[in-house]
Amino acid sequence: MTMSLSGINVLFFAGPLYEDLELWYPKIRLEEEGARTLVAGTGERTYQGKRGYPLTVDANVDDLSAERFDGLVIPGGYAPDIMRRSKKLLQLTRDIYEADKPVAFICHAGWVPISAGIVRGKRGTSVGAIRDDLVNAGLLWEDSPVVVDGNLISSRTPADLPQFMRALIKALAARRTEGAVPAAAGRA
Numbered sequence: 001m002t003m004s005l006s007g008i009n010v011l012f013f014a015g016p017l018y019e020d021l022e023l024w025y026p027k028i029r030l031e032e033e034g035a036r037t038l039v040a041g042t043g044e045r046t047y048q049g050k051r052g053y054p055l056t057v058d059a060n061v062d063d064l065s066a067e068r069f070d071g072l073v074i075p076g077g078y079a080p081d082i083m084r085r086s087k088k089l090l091q092l093t094r095d096i097y098e099a100d101k102p103v104a105f106i107c108h109a110g111w112v113p114i115s116a117g118i119v120r121g122k123r124g125t126s127v128g129a130i131r132d133d134l135v136n137a138g139l140l141w142e143d144s145p146v147v148v149d150g151n152l153i154s155s156r157t158p159a160d161l162p163q164f165m166r167a168l169i170k171a172l173a174a175r176r177t178e179g180a181v182p183a184a185a186g187r188a
Helices: 020-032 079-083 087-098 107-116 128-136 158-177
Strands: 009-013 036-041 046-048 054-056 071-074 103-106 146-149 152-155
Touching (some): 009 020, 020 036, 071 158, 103 158, 152 158
Parallel strands (some): 103 152
Antiparallel strands (some): 046 054
16 A cells, blocks of 8 residues: 655664665655655765665755654664764754654664663664663663554664564654645645
């Protein structure tokens, strides 16, 4: 079933050695559904993916505000350990979360919500390697392909991308249904 996400704007974070599939698969799927995507980095103009795929970012996180976006996708890889050192990136994460917009993270990306202070008391998942980090930050960790708790959407690994994307598309479409995003919105 295809859902139109026309008028929906989704922010992606990227950094050095991002997990290629966890950025490109969601980006392409959302664009197929009509969403507009913007990939933001923390200073560099280009990044190499963990598997070698190059990426040129659209913007620097320092130049963005959460109001422009209807959701956030944080891919994993080694990048989240670097990305979470940016105060502005963490503030954007908190602002999007506190505005009740979807915040989707996969694999090692859980490091960003930990550092943003938004996981305590929430349910979620991740790659097993950072389970202890999330549990110690107060997340109620589950070994499931996708966990949705309010506006937090999390998955374990690239193998879970189909479930991850179904949950994210559903959450973004629900924002439209609830009237949070006008059907003809054309903002960037």
